[in-house]
Amino acid sequence: MSTSRGSIDxxxxxxxxxxxxxxxxxxxxxFGLGFVGLFFVLPVLFLFPESIAFGTGDPFQAYRRxxxxxxxxxxxxxxxxxxxxxxxxxxxxxxxxxxxxFGTDRVRLGMTLIIVPLWIAYIVRYFGILLFLSPAGPFxxxxxxxxxILFSTPAVIIGLSNVYLPFAxxxxxxxxxxxxxxxxxASRVLGASRWRALVSVVVPLSxxxxxxxxxxxxxxxxxxxxxxxxxxxxxxxMIANEIASAFLENFNIQFASALAVIYSILxxxxxxxxxxxxxxxxxxxxx
Amino acid sequence: MLEVxxxxxxxxxxxxxxxxxxxxxxxxxxxxxxxxxCGKSTTLHAIAGLVEPTxxxxxxxxxxxxxxxxxxxxxxxxxxxxALFPHMTVRENIAFGLKMHGYGSSDIEDRVDESLELVxxxxxxxHKPGExxxxxxxRVSLARSLAYEPDxxxxxxxxxxxxxxxxxxxxxxxxRIQNEVGVTTLYVTHDQEDALSMSDTVVVLNDGxxxxxxxxxxIYESPASPFVAEFVGKSTRFTGPVSTDDGRTVxxxxxxxxxxxxxxxxPGTEASLxxxxxxxxxxxxxxxxxxxxxxxxxxxxxxxxxxEITVELEDGVEALAHTHRFPDISIGDDIYLSFDPDxxxxx
Numbered sequence: 001m002s003t004s005r006g007s008i009d010x011x012x013x014x015x016x017x018x019x020x021x022x023x024x025x026x027x028x029x030x031f032g033l034g035f036v037g038l039f040f041v042l043p044v045l046f047l048f049p050e051s052i053a054f055g056t057g058d059p060f061q062a063y064r065r066x067x068x069x070x071x072x073x074x075x076x077x078x079x080x081x082x083x084x085x086x087x088x089x090x091x092x093x094x095x096x097x098x099x100x101x102f103g104t105d106r107v108r109l110g111m112t113l114i115i116v117p118l119w120i121a122y123i124v125r126y127f128g129i130l131l132f133l134s135p136a137g138p139f140x141x142x143x144x145x146x147x148x149i150l151f152s153t154p155a156v157i158i159g160l161s162n163v164y165l166p167f168a169x170x171x172x173x174x175x176x177x178x179x180x181x182x183x184x185x186a187s188r189v190l191g192a193s194r195w196r197a198l199v200s201v202v203v204p205l206s207x208x209x210x211x212x213x214x215x216x217x218x219x220x221x222x223x224x225x226x227x228x229x230x231x232x233x234x235x236x237x238m239i240a241n242e243i244a245s246a247f248l249e250n251f252n253i254q255f256a257s258a259l260a261v262i263y264s265i266l267x268x269x270x271x272x273x274x275x276x277x278x279x280x281x282x283x284x285x286x287x
Numbered sequence: 288m289l290e291v292x293x294x295x296x297x298x299x300x301x302x303x304x305x306x307x308x309x310x311x312x313x314x315x316x317x318x319x320x321x322x323x324x325c326g327k328s329t330t331l332h333a334i335a336g337l338v339e340p341t342x343x344x345x346x347x348x349x350x351x352x353x354x355x356x357x358x359x360x361x362x363x364x365x366x367x368x369x370a371l372f373p374h375m376t377v378r379e380n381i382a383f384g385l386k387m388h389g390y391g392s393s394d395i396e397d398r399v400d401e402s403l404e405l406v407x408x409x410x411x412x413x414h415k416p417g418e419x420x421x422x423x424x425x426r427v428s429l430a431r432s433l434a435y436e437p438d439x440x441x442x443x444x445x446x447x448x449x450x451x452x453x454x455x456x457x458x459x460x461x462x463r464i465q466n467e468v469g470v471t472t473l474y475v476t477h478d479q480e481d482a483l484s485m486s487d488t489v490v491v492l493n494d495g496x497x498x499x500x501x502x503x504x505x506i507y508e509s510p511a512s513p514f515v516a517e518f519v520g521k522s523t524r525f526t527g528p529v530s531t532d533d534g535r536t537v538x539x540x541x542x543x544x545x546x547x548x549x550x551x552x553x554p555g556t557e558a559s560l561x562x563x564x565x566x567x568x569x570x571x572x573x574x575x576x577x578x579x580x581x582x583x584x585x586x587x588x589x590x591x592x593x594x595e596i597t598v599e600l601e602d603g604v605e606a607l608a609h610t611h612r613f614p615d616i617s618i619g620d621d622i623y624l625s626f627d628p629d630x631x632x633x634x
Contacts, residue, residue, distance in 0.1 A: 191387030
């Protein structure tokens, strides 16, 4: 046993020895970058030629179709729902993160409760909400009130905020937890009330976490597919639903690709605008 | 000015401070001195309103402030971590306290300028704290806590973490500024040099209670308890039973007889004697002086302006003596130590 262990170690170390100096950190990074390049960047770039009708008189016909009312409202809805979901989620996540950072000793339990839902498939969680809010569901049973919000905008927002909450709590908790208690103490001794200390010291210092959380939630929420599909009605269709139906139901790859390209450009544009306001690099650099 | 009355603080079952009482007069510089975990920071935080006392009162200008929130106490405080707001410039940091205390905006500008002038940093207003050195940050922290003329200045180990040279320079700073502004100051430290060099009064804390409240001179020369004798300054300790001999009390230490100057021991009780290293004379030959002990040199630490030598006495006690710089002795030499009975601290 010990000899075979020894010989394996010997082989490994001689392999290691022969690789010494030939494999650098740069090589290791190439594996990651190669994977991302092969399965993310190339496929996304590939969408662009797919969206153009080569050899016809109207190569941009798919884009022309995408600029009709139905699809424009889906685009608008995606960004609108993304924005509302982000606002709702950040507010809730800030409360949770604040409580975990300053209000309790049982951080590990709290974190577990935040993380565990991530183990459960989105579809299950959306169906849970669907059943809970349905006219025959436990909410209606217990309260005797039919919430009557299924297949509406509020239902979609509730679902999306719920599902993306953990992604917001983690960065916000991190940045709140990193705040030195002495800074809060100092502001109080300098004459700030609790509220003033929160506004002038705690919130500005947790801004990196808020920005990171906001970016993650907005990007995830704006591109949501399952949430509106399960909890929304025909008037809650978001762009991902349109892309999916063009692709999967109508097999219109060209049109689906055109929608995807437009959406990607709009999203990058929105992030650039956001960047000029917040300077993402600087804010995130402070995390 | 400030009075702490029977202050007691429990954290759960753990007692951090028990029945601590002391007061500070207007303009006085008082130091809470003690090892880490002695309750000095807890006491300071309670005075600032950041920790709620389990029992006891805190009076500021004769008014009971025990339950008042920190922002209503008009206290200035400098932290060991400096606690400068990293997202604000130096000016904004100093202006923060002024704004919170209701100063008008033109008044704030003037006072920020004055404060920066006071700590000799008039050109650093636009910097962020992260761009300053440790000593500069501590000076800004001091300026921030003094800008709105607090009734009392609390300093929580502001010099800990600075290197030796900077520390001594900052001590001079603090002393000068405290004199210039004349603000009542309560300083918390575990560093006896800080305490002895700056304070009017030192409160020595040990394990949540006060061991002695006195001037630095009295604390050093006449410590009230073995803890104070051992914590403040270095010394050699002799212990043993007391016997009586021609009116003076002698403690025998495994056969050695040591004469202490002024004591009121009962014969036969156990006693501790302390001798400061600067009170010990060394000699290579026996001189026949009182309290002469033979030992062997264990270690010589040359400190530049003096040397500190460790001598193992015949009974195993390690004695510490100061000599003139770079003494002409070597490790392993036999050496005679002697000290004046009047310089012996008997407890």
